[in-house]
Amino acid sequence: MNKVTRFFWFCSGAHVATLKKYPIEHNKYVGIGATIFFTALFASLSGGYAMYFVFSGNPLAVVFAVLFGLIWGTAIFNMDRYIVASINKQGSTNSQILQASPRILLAIMIGIVISRPLELKIFDKEIRxxxxFAYNKGQHSKIDTLQKTYTDKYAQELSKNKDLKAEKDSLEKDINRSRYQLNQEVFGDKTNQTSGITGYGTYAKQKAAVLAEKEARLKTVTDDMGKMDQYLATRKNYEGLNNLKLFSDHQLDSLVNIAGFADRNWALGQLSYNSNGTRDLDTYMAESFIAYLFILFECLPVFVKLMSPRGPYDVALAKTAEANMHYAERDKERDIMVTDETYDYHVGNDIENRKRIISGQSAYDAERYRYD
Structure with missing residues (x-):
């Protein structure tokens, strides 16, 4: 437990040597450090999951995801640790809030970035x-676009083929009617189209000649239609229409499995809308709740530091910082003094100056020891 405690103290950015002197502050900084650590852990999982989909299909996708997750988590950990450690408890409440405002905004941005990839995993089934649906709709749209392009490009040929088909249908009906009338003429059935004379006479021969002419025209039209159909089929294959089909369930599953981060992020955004464009309040609230949860989790160490009263550790830390500033100033003065005295010694070759340097150094060390 001592190792765990010291680790969380390190995570909180606290000065361990000073904090150890004040047991009443130990639990507070353990809590702050644990929050920072688990935020970084979630950031690692989130970043690794996002990177896994960026390199989806690559044999090294898992390696890249783990590597990026560790780097991303370490960066978030270092940033959170700095944010919490840099909040000064010496000023008033308003000054502390003002000081923490940029850090809170940064924490909110980090929370949003962390929450998005984890939302993708939570809503994975709905996203799939x-x-x-989107891929099927896109395939429909692609087929319709190609079909329209094909229709516009070969409008003349399609119109001619349509006319040939209409003529063929008309000729087939006319031929059937003429063949029936020829039979009536041969068998002597009296109608307003036949003579009523039995046998293959003059009228029958005339009708037979008309029928042969129509059949010859039908053969010509049929041949022309066949050639036109073959040409249009070749053009349709050339334009790619024959290769486009609606996706099967197996193909859709494969496409979803290799979908990238951008597609999944788009699908997640579309989940909060119904098919008619209105907002789906339930899904929107669920997504927002998860995002707000991570934002709160990310801001929690800052809020805890702001809400906690000024304790003995903060007072001791302020005094230590003040003492360090004092030491730095005295060291600077001593360096200037030693430099000047040394220069005088070398220039004037005065042994007394050297003694003063040594005695001044000893006096300074004695005073510093007394101050400590």
């Missing part, structure tokens, strides 16, 4: 269904 949304992507399947």
């Amino acid at each position: 269904e949304k992507l399947k």
Whole structure:
């Protein structure tokens, strides 16, 4: 437990040597350090998960995800540790809040960045269904666009083929009617289209000739239609229409499995809207709750530091900082003094100056020891 405690103290950015003197402050900084540590842990998982989808399909995707997750988590850890450690408890409440404002804004941004990849994992099933629908809709749109391009490009040929088909249908009906009338003429059925004379006479021969002419025209039209259909089929294959089909369930699953971070992020954003464009309040609240939770979790160490009263550790830390400033100033003065005296010694070759340097150094050390 001592090792765990010291580790969380380190995470909190506290000055361990000073903090150890005040047991009443130990638990507070253990809590702050634990919050910072677990925030960094969530950041590692979030960053690694996001990077896994960036390199999805690559054999080294897991290696890249682990490496980036560790780097990202370490960066967030260092940033949070600095944010908490840099809040000064010496000023008034308003000055502390003003001092912490940029840090709170930064913590909010970090919370948003951390929460998004984890939301992708939490709503993975819904995202997959949304992507399947989007991919199918996109395929429909692609087919429709190609079909329209093909229709516009070969409008003349399609119109001619349509006319040939209409003529073929008309000829087939006319031929059936003419063949029936020929039979009536041959068998002597009296109608307003036949003579009523039995046998293959003059009228029958005329009708047979008309029928042969129509059949010859039908053959020509049919041949032209076949050639046109073959040409249009070749053009359709050239334009890529024959290769485009709606995705099967297996193909959709494969596409969703290799979907990148951008597609999944887009699908997550679309989950909060219904098909008619109105907002789905339940899904929106669920997504927002997760984001707010991580933002609060990220801001929690700063809030704890702001809300906690000024304790003995803060007072001791302020005195230590003041003492260090004093030492720095005295060291600076001593360095200037030693430099000047040494210069005089070398220039004037005065042994007494050297003694004063040594005695001044000893006096300074004695005074510093007394101050400590």
